[in-house]
Amino acid sequence: MSEECFALLPRDGLSVKDGRGWYTSEVGRGYSHPWPLPTTVRGALRAAWGQDLMSNQPGVRLTPEAWERRSASLALTGFVALRRDLGETSFTPSHRMWPAPADAVVVAGKDGEPARVERLRPWWPDSEGVITSLGPDEDRAREALWHPRPDHERRMGKPSGDAPAFWSEADMVAWLMRKDIAAPATPGPGHRTDAHVAIAPDKQTAEDTMLHSRQVVELLRLEKREGAAARVAVEWALGVRCRQPEGEAVTGFPSGVLGLGGRRRLTEVDRSTVDLFACPEDFQPEPSMGLKLVLATPASFERGWLPDGFACAEGGEPEYVGTLPGVEGRVVLRAALVPRAQDVSAWDMVKRQPRAARRWVPAGSVYFFEKVGGGRFTTVELRALWLASWGGGRDEALGQVLPGVWELPPECGA
Amino acid sequence: MESRAYLLQALSPLHVGTGQSVGVIDLPLMRMRSTGIPIIPGSSLKGVLRDASASDTVRTDAVFGPRRAKNGPEGDEPSEYAGALVVGDARLLALPVRSFVGTFALVTSPLLLTLARRDWGGRQGGGEAPPPVPSLKKHRARVASLKSCVCLHEQAGGARVYLEDLDLEVDAEDDAVLGAWAEALQRALPGDERELLARRLVLVDDETMSFLWETAMQVDTRVSIDPDTGTAAKGQLWTEESLPAETLLMGVMAASASWSPKQAMAASAVLDAALGGQGTMLQLGGKATVGRGWCRLLSWTTGDAEARR
Numbered sequence: 001m002s003e004e005c006f007a008l009l010p011r012d013g014l015s016v017k018d019g020r021g022w023y024t025s026e027v028g029r030g031y032s033h034p035w036p037l038p039t040t041v042r043g044a045l046r047a048a049w050g051q052d053l054m055s056n057q058p059g060v061r062l063t064p065e066a067w068e069r070r071s072a073s074l075a076l077t078g079f080v081a082l083r084r085d086l087g088e089t090s091f092t093p094s095h096r097m098w099p100a101p102a103d104a105v106v107v108a109g110k111d112g113e114p115a116r117v118e119r120l121r122p123w124w125p126d127s128e129g130v131i132t133s134l135g136p137d138e139d140r141a142r143e144a145l146w147h148p149r150p151d152h153e154r155r156m157g158k159p160s161g162d163a164p165a166f167w168s169e170a171d172m173v174a175w176l177m178r179k180d181i182a183a184p185a186t187p188g189p190g191h192r193t194d195a196h197v198a199i200a201p202d203k204q205t206a207e208d209t210m211l212h213s214r215q216v217v218e219l220l221r222l223e224k225r226e227g228a229a230a231r232v233a234v235e236w237a238l239g240v241r242c243r244q245p246e247g248e249a250v251t252g253f254p255s256g257v258l259g260l261g262g263r264r265r266l267t268e269v270d271r272s273t274v275d276l277f278a279c280p281e282d283f284q285p286e287p288s289m290g291l292k293l294v295l296a297t298p299a300s301f302e303r304g305w306l307p308d309g310f311a312c313a314e315g316g317e318p319e320y321v322g323t324l325p326g327v328e329g330r331v332v333l334r335a336a337l338v339p340r341a342q343d344v345s346a347w348d349m350v351k352r353q354p355r356a357a358r359r360w361v362p363a364g365s366v367y368f369f370e371k372v373g374g375g376r377f378t379t380v381e382l383r384a385l386w387l388a389s390w391g392g393g394r395d396e397a398l399g400q401v402l403p404g405v406w407e408l409p410p411e412c413g414a
Numbered sequence: 415m416e417s418r419a420y421l422l423q424a425l426s427p428l429h430v431g432t433g434q435s436v437g438v439i440d441l442p443l444m445r446m447r448s449t450g451i452p453i454i455p456g457s458s459l460k461g462v463l464r465d466a467s468a469s470d471t472v473r474t475d476a477v478f479g480p481r482r483a484k485n486g487p488e489g490d491e492p493s494e495y496a497g498a499l500v501v502g503d504a505r506l507l508a509l510p511v512r513s514f515v516g517t518f519a520l521v522t523s524p525l526l527l528t529l530a531r532r533d534w535g536g537r538q539g540g541g542e543a544p545p546p547v548p549s550l551k552k553h554r555a556r557v558a559s560l561k562s563c564v565c566l567h568e569q570a571g572g573a574r575v576y577l578e579d580l581d582l583e584v585d586a587e588d589d590a591v592l593g594a595w596a597e598a599l600q601r602a603l604p605g606d607e608r609e610l611l612a613r614r615l616v617l618v619d620d621e622t623m624s625f626l627w628e629t630a631m632q633v634d635t636r637v638s639i640d641p642d643t644g645t646a647a648k649g650q651l652w653t654e655e656s657l658p659a660e661t662l663l664m665g666v667m668a669a670s671a672s673w674s675p676k677q678a679m680a681a682s683a684v685l686d687a688a689l690g691g692q693g694t695m696l697q698l699g700g701k702a703t704v705g706r707g708w709c710r711l712l713s714w715t716t717g718d719a720e721a722r723r
Contacts, residue, residue: 009532011502086529196457207486210487222620231620233620257415259668265502266666352492
């Protein structure tokens with residue numbers, strides 16, 4: 001089945017509402033996600049696919065129900081942030097940007113020193129210097145999870161307030177292979193707040209009750225670079241891999257510009273190849289006792305933060321055991337670094353009403369594993385996990401992971 | 415969706431603001447936050463276009479979306495169908511800047527032309543976009559034709575342009591690429607104004623341009639007069655920023671076929687309806703009653719450099 005790969009270049013910035021107050025006039029303020037969600041992109045692609053289908057088959061007019069049914073199997077199979085200098089002609093894997101991993105803390109430099117990155121590493125819960133409980137004491141396996149601690153004792157400092165939300169490909173690949181890196185300094189996309197007011201057509205004056213604002217993420221910015229005489233224009237984009245419904249593939253999809261997010265902001269399509277999602281050649285981690293998975297896209301698990309298929313055996317050791325895609329045998333979940341859940345709502349275009357909200361594990365969360373009974377994760381296993389899908393929502397590119405290695409604490413026999 | 419580029423030419427100072435500010439200008443222009451480039455939001459233009467075409471309500475609703483049944487929050491109900499038109503923001507393309515020679519120059523930069531090239535180029539039905547513009551050294555300028563440009567000051571060391579208080583050295587050769595841009599853009603202008611671009615277009619480096627779009631805007635200080643005393647009202651002195659008359663902005667409109675059950679329209683017909691006749695006059699932004707915001711909406715005619723994709 002053929003897959004299309006392209007980059008989406010929103011022209012005017014994006015506003016992807018997070019569902020708080022579907023009618024902005026209710027709250028006077030529209031809240032937006034800081035970065036578009038894969039589900040938003042898939043929705044835009046389903047809309048565009050229906051339009052392309054109708055324009056290729058004159059006389060065919062899809063009803064909303066038929067549109068929803070026939071486009072339901074359009075799958076988003078890859079979703080990655082991209083960034084390049086304005087004027088570059090194509091996107092390559094080196095342009096990929098990844099969500100900052102939760103096991104990295106950018107520490108502000110003191111006395112003129114540059115900021116540095118501290119690596120968090122799971123330790124036994126009863127190790128010296130770690131907190132003793134992860135919450136209500138009704139789940140033995142959760143309480144037995146290992147807790148994060150700075151890799152280098154007494155080196156932690158105050159976390160930097162302006163740590164970037166995305167890391168470059170080079171930094172992320174090095175981090176996953178457990179190499180030390182300088183603090184990432186690539187600024188993320190910009191944000192602004194737009195104020196809007198409705199004009200009453202009969203009076204031509206502003207309607208006070210319809211004054212509202214919305215948050216916009218901008219994908220074009222000017223950056224200062226060391227050694228450069230002038231600021232450099234940089235553009236962000238969304239790398240997309242998608243699969244059209246089987247037997248109904250539309251040639252040249254998507255054609256023309258796309259409407260994306262709130263107010264259907266105009267988005268150019270820049271064709272690319274599957275290489276955009278490939279595992280980099282220089283990602284060759286040494287076999288390791290510890291595997292970590294960094295979420296490149298948000299994940300949808302049935303039980304909140306706990307990955308699907310992981311459970312604590314009754315009467316056995318207090319630990320979550322399960323399997324992972326592409327990994328032989330069973331693994332133990334040793335630790336999970338999961339920031340606040342991401343609440344996601346959406347608009348049902350057929351029923352003309354909001355869909356039920358969903359809770360996702362945010363991108364950048366990190367899960368740490370060991371093999372049951374010990375043993376190393378091989379380089380082949382680790383490479384096979386590159387952007388593997390994990391959990392639910394696979395047609396929305398949810399739960400795509402980046403594999404990495406971690407070193408077990410010495411007392412654990414590593 | 416089918417799309418076309420459009421040009422917006424300010425005929426009087428144009429104020430589309432953010433409503434408030436903590437800076438020295440009370441009512442600043444709306445800008446992209448990360449670059450500072452002045453913009454006219456697509457929502458402003460769409461509202462004005464809708465208002466201008468309101469005489470045919472069925473067709474207007476098909477193009478712009480069904481109107482609200484009630485004004486205000488009470489009218490917040492899901493629409494029966496979506497409008498067929500999407501209007502992109504208009505971005506600064508060329509800024510008129512006071513010039514010591516020739517009264518004013520229309521100043522642009524490689525960054526603005528690179529963005530315009532993406533908006534305008536490579537669409538069906540018309541010519542290729544003009545070629546990309548190479549960057550310039552800091553504090554340098556180029557013109558399409560040294561012979562015909564009206565803003566140059568010739569002197570022994572070579573030509574210079576004086577823009578506001580900036581003194582910029584001009585490259586000693588004609589810039590053919592800039593000439594191609596002037597020629598392509600001026601095809602959207604009315605016949606008797608087509609020389610405006612070729613004779614006044616000046617390309618400066620991006621740093622200089624960003625300085626100009628921050629500092630070379632029209633800033634007016636205004637005051638309310640107390641009707642009782644005929645003197646300035648206390649606390650009602652303010653400054654407002656505008657894009658000067660003759661500013662050129664560029665944007666993109668896109669459309670799908672109409673979703674209205676009452677009015678079938680192809681995407682191209684939706685765009686035709688939105689763009690109106692060549693040189694449609696519109697009033698955009700605030701301060702309409704003091705003459706602000708008169709603009710001309712321009713596009714390229716079919717078969718010329720039609721911007722359709």
